[in-house]
Amino acid sequence: MHADDARLRAFLTEHRIHEVECVIPDMTGIARGKILPRDLFLNAGEMRIPKSVLLNTVNGQQPDNGPFVGDTDPDMVCLPDPGTVRVVPWAAEPVAVVIHDCQEWDGRPVQLSPRAVLRRVLALYDRVGWQPVVAPEMEFYLVARQQNPHEPLQPPLGRTGKPEVGRQSYSIDAVNDFDPFFMELSSFCQQHQLGVETLIHEAGPGQMEINFSHGEPLDLADRVFLFKRTVRETALRHGVFATFMAKPMEQEPGSAMHIHQSLNDRETGRNVFSREDGSASDMFFHYIAGLQTYIPQVMPMFAPYVNSYRRLAPYMSAPINVHWGHDNRTCGIRIPKSGPEARRVENRVPGVDVNPYLAMAATLACGWLGLRDKLQPGEPTTDSAWNVEHELPRHLEDAIEAMRGCEPMREVLGETFVDAFCAVKELEYATYNRVISSWEREHLLLLV
DSSP states (O other), X not given: OOHHHHHHHHHHHHTTOOEEEEEEEOTTSOEEEEEEEHXXXXXXXXXXXXXXXXXXXXXXXXXXXXXXXXXXXXXXXXXXXXXXXXXXXXXXXXXXXXXXXXXOTTSOBOTTOHHHHHHHHHHHHHHTTEEEEEEEEEEEEEEEOOSOTTSOOOOOOOTTSSOOOSOOTTOHHHHHTTHHHHHHHHHHHHHTTOOEEEEEEOSSTTEEEEEEOOBXXXXXXXXXXXXXXXXXXXXXXXXXEEXXXXXXXXXXXXXXXXXXXXEEETTTOOBTTBOTTSSBOHHHHHHHHHHHHHGGGXXXXXXXXXXXXXXXXXXXXXXXXXXXXXXXXXXSEEEOOOXXXXXXXXXXXXXXXXXXXXXXXXXXXXXXXXXXXTOOOOOOOXXXXXXXXOOSOSSHHHHHHHHHTXXXXXXXXXXXXXXXXXXXXXXXXXXXXXXXXXXXHHHHTTTO
16 A cells, blocks of 8 residues: 555544545636545545646636647546645534645646646756745635625624724724634634634724745645635634635725745755845845746736736735835835844735635746846835836736736746636636626716
């Protein structure tokens, strides 16, 4: 028996697992896969599903997938990653979830797989002996349950029986108003081994932020992937919705997934963003320059939906450009105050609606290109970056065009992936663009 098989079998036996959720993240970050009885899962050792499943849009459509998977819609082989096996804490009976890796029949990674894209970028760092370290911060809203998508979202009722009035940034009492929800969420996260550290109330009504402990990017992407599902499930159990939309409410701040990132020397464990004397290294500035240069070229991976671009507005706690600054939250690239060992870069551009694997792959790819080409950043911004020019794409359509034409990113992320991902985003945009909005009916119906 293979050691990984023995590890899985031991876990399932220890926890008396009856069923196994075999999942893969598609390009939108939605979990796809199968639920198998324990013995069938162990005997099969793999899951086979159509490769085209990776190409689903958020509303379940697919672009012409022939150029990316072939005309016969073949299966791919999905192998369980034993390091991802966890108990599903809210299941009525003992159920486990295992994230799988997607392979071609000859053992090569499927280029369309988000996990494979992140592994591809991490391999670039590994070849030169560097270990990326990341720590995501995730914002989300709790909202009242509703069935009519044409009505604006509303804050939920807490223990007081009243919705929040005004903005309650960092309010302890506002968090306590949802104590039953957060106590169960904390328990689920602990059982799910998600490594959640800090909870704060963000600026919007019902808006919360969860911070993760820092670690290896693939592991953190897995945890974010599982965390989103955990939050949504917990919210439903408490009679509310949890949303990871980037901009769920018109007059309120959007929700981000800020990514703190640094680089360690794999042999020594030293942070290579700092010199021996504690000052910032050349690599630190090359990395910043890579983010400045390439973030605007991969915006569909940081802002994947039409709604995402509504968040990127000045004076709403979101960046509009890729200026950088020390402890400056108006910048797209912030350098938090820290000692030399913890010197890091915070990418504040990604929305929380991202696929975590692709967002981490994208930000590390930007930094990699800056390091590879020894790029130099602009001067740090010492005042408000909201007072200077808008440098990010304003719309998804423009962002897709920029990403498809960025040759350095095509090289790093893979030609097939870039073309397929852009095709998925184009189909989502085309589907959205056919919708006649309530604003159009209200202001155009009888007035033009």
